[in-house]
Amino acid sequence: MxxxxxxxxxxxxxxxxxxxxxxxxxxxxxxxxxxxxxxxxxxxxxxxxxxxxxxxxxxxxxxxxxxxxxxxxxxxxxxxxxxxxxxxxxxxxxxxxxxxxxxxxxxxxxxxxxxxxxxxxxxQSLANEVMEQGGIVIDKIAHSVKVDGKEIDLSYKEFELLSYFFENKGVALSREKILNNVWNYDYFGDARTIDTHVKKLRSKLGDRGEAIKTIWGMGYKFEV
CATH class of the missing domain: 3.40.50.2300 (Response regulator)
Structure with a gap:
C-alpha cells in the first residue's frame, strides 16, 4: 500500500x-x-x-x-x-x-x-481469469463485464459483487456474509447497502439479472 x-x-x-x-x-x-x-x-x-x-x-x-x-x-x-x-x-x-x-x-x-x-x-494481483456464466462474462484483468457479447458499465463495487456471486454460484449467501466478503470489513449498518447494489446490478444485467435470486429473510443466490 x-x-x-x-x-x-x-x-x-x-x-x-x-x-x-x-x-x-x-x-x-x-x-x-x-x-x-x-x-x-x-x-x-x-x-x-x-x-x-x-x-x-x-x-x-x-x-x-x-x-x-x-x-x-x-x-x-x-x-x-x-x-x-x-x-x-x-x-x-x-x-x-x-x-x-x-x-x-x-x-x-x-x-x-x-x-x-x-x-x-x-x-491485488489477479490471475488472468475470465469467468462465464449464463451469457455473462467477467474479465478480472480488464475489469470488464459483457452480457451476451455487449460490454456493460459497472461501478467498482458492482463488479466486486458480481464476481463474488460468480465465485459462489448456487450458494445461499446471507447479507452479512456478502458484506463481510465484498466490502471486506465489519459493516456497521443495515442491509440496505446490499439491496441497493443488487437492484442496480440486476438492472444493468438486463434479462440476465434474473440469475440473482432473492432468498427472502436471508439474502441472495446466483443461479443460472
Whole structure:
C-alpha cells in the first residue's frame, strides 16, 4: 500500500488533517483539496490518484457534481463523506457510482480500514481469469463485464459483487456474509447497502439479472 495516492476533499481543514494523519500512518501519500473545483483540477492533473475521499457539502462545486464528472471518465474508487444520513442522499451516492458512503461523525480508524479494504481489492494481483456464466462474462484483468457479447458499465463495487456471486454460484449467501466478503470489513449498518447494489446490478444485467435470486429473510443466490 506504500506510496499510493489518496485525494482528500473537504472544506474543513481540521477534517482534512484528521483523515490525513491516519492515512499517512498507514503509508499513503495524501493530497488535499478544499473545494470541488480544486479537487477536479488535482484529479485531472495527477493520473496516479488511487482513491478519493469526497465530502458532499463544499463551496464552488459540491461532492455530487465532482463525483458525477469523475465517473464520466474514471472508475477510481470514491468514498463519500456527508453530515446527512437521509436515505435519499445515500441512494443518490450509489446511483452516481460511489463505492462507500460514510456519515459524519465517523471513526477515523473505520475510515482507514475501509480505505485499506478497497485498495487491497483494487490493487491485488489477479490471475488472468475470465469467468462465464449464463451469457455473462467477467474479465478480472480488464475489469470488464459483457452480457451476451455487449460490454456493460459497472461501478467498482458492482463488479466486486458480481464476481463474488460468480465465485459462489448456487450458494445461499446471507447479507452479512456478502458484506463481510465484498466490502471486506465489519459493516456497521443495515442491509440496505446490499439491496441497493443488487437492484442496480440486476438492472444493468438486463434479462440476465434474473440469475440473482432473492432468498427472502436471508439474502441472495446466483443461479443460472
Amino acid at each position: 506504500d506510496d499510493l495516492k489518496i485525494l482528500v476533499v473537504d472544506d474543513e481543514s481540521r477534517m482534512r488533517k484528521l483523515v490525513k494523519d491516519f492515512l499517512t500512518k498507514d503509508g499513503y501519500i495524501v493530497l488535499e483539496a478544499e473545494d470541488g473545483q480544486q479537487a477536479l483540477d488535482m484529479f485531472y492533473g495527477d493520473k496516479e490518484i488511487a482513491l478519493i475521499i469526497l465530502d458532499v457539502m463544499m463551496p464552488k462545486r459540491d461532492g455530487w457534481e465532482v463525483c458525477r464528472e469523475i465517473r464520466e471518465t474514471s472508475k477510481v474508487p470514491i468514498i463519500m463523506l456527508t453530515a446527512k444520513s437521509e436515505e435519499r442522499d445515500e441512494l443518490l451516492g450509489f446511483e452516481l457510482g460511489v463505492d462507500e458512503y460514510i456519515s459524519k461523525p465517523f471513526s477515523p480508524k473505520i475510515l482507514a480500514a475501509r480505505v485499506s479494504a478497497i485498495l487491497r481489492r483494487t490493487n
